[in-house]
Amino acid sequence: DRLTLSFLTRTNLAKNPVAAELFQIMATKQTNLCVAADLTISTDILNLAEQVGPYICVFKTHIDIIEDFHPNLLKPLQEIAERHNFILFEDRKFADIGKTVELQYSKGIYQVSSWAKLVTAHSITGKGVLDAIKESVGLEKRGVFLLAETSAAGSLINENYTEATLTLAEQYPELIAGIVCQSPLFLQTPGLIQLTPGVQLEAKSDNLGQQYNSPESVILEKGADVAVVGRGITKSAKPEIAAEKYKNLLWAAYSKRLQK
Numbered sequence: 488d489r490l491t492l493s494f495l496t497r498t499n500l501a502k503n504p505v506a507a508e509l510f511q512i513m514a515t516k517q518t519n520l521c522v523a524a525d526l527t528i529s530t531d532i533l534n535l536a537e538q539v540g541p542y543i544c545v546f547k548t549h550i551d552i553i554e555d556f557h558p559n560l561l562k563p564l565q566e567i568a569e570r571h572n573f574i575l576f577e578d579r580k581f582a583d584i585g586k587t588v589e590l591q592y593s594k595g596i597y598q599v600s601s602w603a604k605l606v607t608a609h610s611i612t613g614k615g616v617l618d619a620i621k622e623s624v625g626l627e628k629r630g631v632f633l634l635a636e637t638s639a640a641g642s643l644i645n646e647n648y649t650e651a652t653l654t655l656a657e658q659y660p661e662l663i664a665g666i667v668c669q670s671p672l673f674l675q676t677p678g679l680i681q682l683t684p685g686v687q688l689e690a691k692s693d694n695l696g697q698q699y700n701s702p703e704s705v706i707l708e709k710g711a712d713v714a715v716v717g718r719g720i721t722k723s724a725k726p727e728i729a730a731e732k733y734k735n736l737l738w739a740a741y742s743k744r745l746q747k
């Protein structure tokens with residue numbers, strides 16, 4: 488099943504072009520680490536991208552938390568992404584009616600569709616969100632990660648919602664790059680990527696409901712292909728050292744999973 492196939496093998500099974508590119512990057516750079524760049528100052532974001540660039544496959548942003556945002560940030564960010572060979576992922580969690588999502592995705596000051604190859608979306612409003620992302624102007628190659636479960640304590644998502652989200656994903660094979668979740672779902676669809684946040688070595692939780700697991704546990708027990716690490720790296724005194732450490736632990740766990 489998905490858990491014992493290599494990322495390289497799965498490149499050819501991906502129906503979404505960005506998922507295929509991501510598998511390729513993971514295999515080449517030997518990393519399944521996504522950093523959550525949840526910083527509020529543009530230069531801090533660029534510095535982080537330079538520092539962790541060699542160790543990551545995906546750089547995940549919340550572009551709307553940047554206090555000094557100017558569209559001029561995007562070109563250097565894309566340049567760093569190309570140079571270090573990682574993918575820009577805007578974690579916008581689109582959740583409105585299709586028409587509004589189209590506007591949020593392609594208009595406004597962030598122009599997400601022009602630079603983020605990957606975005607997240609909630610399945611709560613159904614297929615309109617996906618039709619909107621599919622039909623909007625922007626990058627030719629784009630992929631969506633649908634949220635099927637969250638790492639938040641007290642989440643209202645139940646099993647039915649998770650199942651229905653996977654069914655919705657199946658209806659958009661060319662658009663869906665993967666699923667954001669906390670357990671080994673869709674084992675028979677190895678072309679999709681499981682992205683799992685809530686990963687940290689130091690803490691088990693924060694004071695706002697975030698719940699953490701170890702790198703080994705998310706890869707070996709929870710089925711993650713790509714693990715998202717935010718504060719475990721960004722709050723470290725030396726983000727590049729922390730990123731290298733997480734990269735090595737995550738890759739070792741993935742390599743061990745292949746032997747099973």
Ligand code: 6AU
Nearest residue numbers: 523636637638639684685697715716717718
């Ligand atoms: O490692 P942290 O807790 O500093 O950051 C986790 C990152 C944040 C969240 O917005 C995001 O992961 N996240 C998501 C995503 C990726 O969509 C889903 C979820 O269930 N939990 C979660 O923390 O940028």
